[in-house]
Amino acid sequence: MELDKMDENDWKYHGEGNKSLVVSHLQHCRVLRLLKFPSEDSAHTRQTAEQAFRHILNIVDYSKYVMKPLLGEKYVHSGEVVKLPLDFVRQLSLKVQQERPELRCDKVMDTFSGCGLCLPNLTQLPLHHLRDHRPPICVEIKPKCGFLPFSRHITKECKRKVCRFCMHQHYKLANGKWKRLSRYCPLDLFSGSKQRMYVALKNLLEEPQNNLKIFKGGELIFSCKDDAKQQPELNDLIQHLRPYFSHSNGLYNGHQPGKAILNEFIQVICSALLSGGDSNRSGEPRKVHLSESRPHCEASPFPRDLLRNGNHGLPKDSVLAKILQVQMLDNLDIEGIYPLYKRVEQYLEEFPKERNRLQIDGPYNESFMDKVKNCPTEDDGSVEYAVGKVHQYRVAMTAKDCSVMITFAPCEEDEEQQLKLEKPRFTYSISILDLDPKPYEGIPHQYKLDTKIVNYYLRSTQAPPPSSLYKERQECTLLFHAV
Numbered sequence: 001m002e003l004d005k006m007d008e009n010d011w012k013y014h015g016e017g018n019k020s021l022v023v024s025h026l027q028h029c030r031v032l033r034l035l036k037f038p039s040e041d042s043a044h045t046r047q048t049a050e051q052a053f054r055h056i057l058n059i060v061d062y063s064k065y066v067m068k069p070l071l072g073e074k075y076v077h078s079g080e081v082v083k084l085p086l087d088f089v090r091q092l093s094l095k096v097q098q099e100r101p102e103l104r105c106d107k108v109m110d111t112f113s114g115c116g117l118c119l120p121n122l123t124q125l126p127l128h129h130l131r132d133h134r135p136p137i138c139v140e141i142k143p144k145c146g147f148l149p150f151s152r153h154i155t156k157e158c159k160r161k162v163c164r165f166c167m168h169q170h171y172k173l174a175n176g177k178w179k180r181l182s183r184y185c186p187l188d189l190f191s192g193s194k195q196r197m198y199v200a201l202k203n204l205l206e207e208p209q210n211n212l213k214i215f216k217g218g219e220l221i222f223s224c225k226d227d228a229k230q231q232p233e234l235n236d237l238i239q240h241l242r243p244y245f246s247h248s249n250g251l252y253n254g255h256q257p258g259k260a261i262l263n264e265f266i267q268v269i270c271s272a273l274l275s276g277g278d279s280n281r282s283g284e285p286r287k288v289h290l291s292e293s294r295p296h297c298e299a300s301p302f303p304r305d306l307l308r309n310g311n312h313g314l315p316k317d318s319v320l321a322k323i324l325q326v327q328m329l330d331n332l333d334i335e336g337i338y339p340l341y342k343r344v345e346q347y348l349e350e351f352p353k354e355r356n357r358l359q360i361d362g363p364y365n366e367s368f369m370d371k372v373k374n375c376p377t378e379d380d381g382s383v384e385y386a387v388g389k390v391h392q393y394r395v396a397m398t399a400k401d402c403s404v405m406i407t408f409a410p411c412e413e414d415e416e417q418q419l420k421l422e423k424p425r426f427t428y429s430i431s432i433l434d435l436d437p438k439p440y441e442g443i444p445h446q447y448k449l450d451t452k453i454v455n456y457y458l459r460s461t462q463a464p465p466p467s468s469l470y471k472e473r474q475e476c477t478l479l480f481h482a483v
């Protein structure tokens with residue numbers, strides 16, 4: 001990619017989140033990630049080009065020196081900061097505007113700093129097109145927090161029983177972010193039990209919200225609709241997936257029934273999520289267990305009588321195990337962190353120059369990582385302890401908000417061979433994305449939000465739920481066979 005010859009016509013809109021907008025290159029397996037800012041603030045809070053460059057550099061450093069060592073080399077692609085011609089960025093911004101979903105248009109793309117992040121396009125498998133005519137399928141999951149907090153600082157008992165995602169659903173519904181409750185529960189996905197993972201993925205397919213996107217050949221084919229009232233089309237998805245699962249097993253009227261296709265698709269995702277573990281001497285993958293936390297969320301729709309005390313857990317090096325371990329660096333919960341944040345604030349008021357030494361806003365380097373890793377286990381009343389725990393909390397927050405991308409494509413066999421196989425075989429890659437640092441200043445907001453979510457949950461579950469909600473849920477429930 002020659003930066004001085006950038007042409008907006010070589011790029012197209014790919015997707016966006018709350019903080020950044022992503023465009024993909026038409027020929028090369030590359031994306032550009034550009035920051036976004038609230039539109040009303042853009043005139044006065046706009047950063048100088050120098051500040052914007054520093055900001056993006058911080059994102060790369062944080063990914064490279066903090067998240068990559070914690071999550072594993074193989075899953076993290078940190079990318080590189082690129083300086084882009086301002087004219088290119090302005091033209092690009094105009095070009096993508098009409099593709100942007102309405103719900104994301106409260107923010108505008110950064111067209112003034114001329115900085116962006118260049119990353120591999122993780123929805124593609126490099127060189128795959130040389131081997132098979134079927135383009136890769138990519139499943140992007142934002143799994144959210146996979147454990148129940150176990151901190152002694154927790155004041156509301158329900159937080160030990162119902163997970164944050166399930167509680168938050170009620171609050172999101174009330175403030176209009178979504179129109180239907182999601183039945184997805186992160187604790188099921190992180191359980192390591194194939195049955196529970198299956199149910200979690202099935203529930204994501206029924207109501208993806210912002211937790212599931214599916215791409216085919218780099219094109220988005222399944223996600224929540226822009227109009228949150230509309231449901232995504234599972235039948236369309238089945239048609240897209242059919243060529244990947246057309247083997248001879250279980251044919252009905254000459255082809256696989258839709259349910260069977262979704263069933264196999266979910267199993268492929270499960271296998272990928274459980275892969276990557278090394279084995280012990282008996283050949284069993286090593287597992288990680290959450291001894292400190294209750295393993296099941298009371299709001300999950302997974303039938304309680306099917307919960308067994310079996311030796312589930314996630315294979316040690318699987319992508320979900322890696323993410324969960326980092327999430328669990330938050331062992332005090334926001335209720336334990338907030339007083340420590342206030343301790344740091346008080347200290348900084350007295351000694352403002354200490355902000356740099358304590359690396360409150362970075363730099364995110366080995367020394368920051370040292371503070372995260374070697375934080376004392378007991379509170380000795382020091383500012384060092386408080387800063388260490390705050391840093392750990394922020395790292396855990398990143399892991400609670402990251403996404404996993406599983407990109408898979410049929411193995412090399414030609415079609416005839418493929419049809420004779422009992423099950424199709426896939427080659428795949430797994431990555432973790434959106435590993436940006438969460439701001440230190442965000443802690444008071446997190447504290448308030450936590451209180452709101454819990455209070456709202458308690459209020460809404462004590463009162464009988466509106467009957468229309470249940471009606472809608474029943475209408476969209478699919479019946480899958482247990483695996």
Ligand SMILES: O=P(O)(O)O[C@@H]1[C@@H](OP(=O)(O)O)[C@H](OP(=O)(O)O)[C@H](O)[C@H](OP(=O)(O)O)[C@H]1OP(=O)(O)O
Nearest residue numbers: 017018019142144168210397400401436438442449
């Ligand atoms: O607080 P949460 O759990 O709602 O997470 C926010 C996400 O909402 P979600 O609940 O996943 O729909 C939110 O996602 P959406 O904008 O809702 O797609 C962002 O990821 C936000 O992170 P940031 O402020 O952009 O760095 C996320 O904020 P952080 O809490 O991770 O800072």
Ligand SMILES: Nc1ncnc2c1ncn2[C@@H]1O[C@H](COP(=O)(O)OP(=O)(O)OP(=O)(O)O)[C@@H](O)[C@H]1O
Nearest residue numbers: 015016017018019020022031119120121122123434
């Ligand atoms: N390297 C990549 N390859 C392919 N697609 C990507 C890549 N990085 C991001 N995307 C796509 O762009 C979308 C937005 O990116 P990202 O999640 O990083 O945005 P964000 O604004 O930081 O998210 P959030 O809302 O969590 O703050 C992703 O959901 C994903 O679909």
